[in-house]
Amino acid sequence: MIGRLNHVAIAVKDIAAASALYRDTMGADVSEAVPQTEHGVTTVFIHLPNTKIELLEPLGADSPIAKFLERNPDGGIHHICYEVDDILAARDRLKATGARVLGTGEPKIGAHGKPVLFLHPKDFNGTLVELEQA
Numbered sequence: 311m312i313g314r315l316n317h318v319a320i321a322v323k324d325i326a327a328a329s330a331l332y333r334d335t336m337g338a339d340v341s342e343a344v345p346q347t348e349h350g351v352t353t354v355f356i357h358l359p360n361t362k363i364e365l366l367e368p369l370g371a372d373s374p375i376a377k378f379l380e381r382n383p384d385g386g387i388h389h390i391c392y393e394v395d396d397i398l399a400a401r402d403r404l405k406a407t408g409a410r411v412l413g414t415g416e417p418k419i420g421a422h423g424k425p426v427l428f429l430h431p432k433d434f435n436g437t438l439v440e441l442e443q444a
């Protein structure tokens with residue numbers, strides 16, 4: 311069911327500083343910052359030869375990553391995103407196993423214009439998992 315690793319996300323307090331760090335000290339190919347109002351974050355993608363790093367900064371009052379950053383003031387790895395061929399079939403299969411799908415359970419359009427879902431970290435070894443329709 312799960313396919314390629316689409317991205318690894320890092321939550322940060324200051325996305326401009328984190329972007330400059332990757333660009334200037336790591337020579338990385340860093341995108342512009344894009345506000346994702348629907349998701350309560352601003353995103354930057356760092357393009358690597360075999361996957362992407364997603365930098366996340368809280369956006370708005372109810373950002374879902376705000377508490378994570380309170381717990382981890384220096385920032386930290388926030389989630390991993392796997393690609394799936396059929397996100398609804400994957401969702402239904404996971405729900406049938408008792409895994410908790412976050413939010414309404416209906417996919418939202420993510421940063422790549424594809425449907426995404428999130429699975430509760432407590433059900434996946436303390437790791438927040440994002441699924442993205444390939």
Ligand SMILES: CC[C@H](C(=O)O)C(=O)SCCNC(=O)CCNC(=O)[C@H](O)C(C)(C)COP(=O)(O)OP(=O)(O)OC[C@H]1O[C@@H](n2cnc3c(N)ncnc32)[C@H](O)[C@@H]1OP(=O)(O)O
Pocket residue numbers: 319346349351353364366374375377378387388389391412413419420421422426428430431432436437438440
């Ligand atoms: C633009 C879209 C983009 C894309 O790639 O397309 C994105 O990736 S958007 C990314 C931002 N959106 C989300 O993360 C949505 C899903 N996340 C959530 O709904 C919340 O972050 C949630 C529910 C996972 C956690 O929210 P919160 O921290 O406010 O809840 P709790 O404090 O009650 O936490 C419950 C429990 O889970 C532990 N936790 C929280 N976040 C993480 C995490 N990232 N990784 C691992 N564990 C996490 C937290 O410590 C609590 O554990 P406990 O032992 O009870 O203290």
Ligand SMILES: [Co+2]
Pocket residue numbers: 317319364389391440
């Ligand atoms: Co993501």
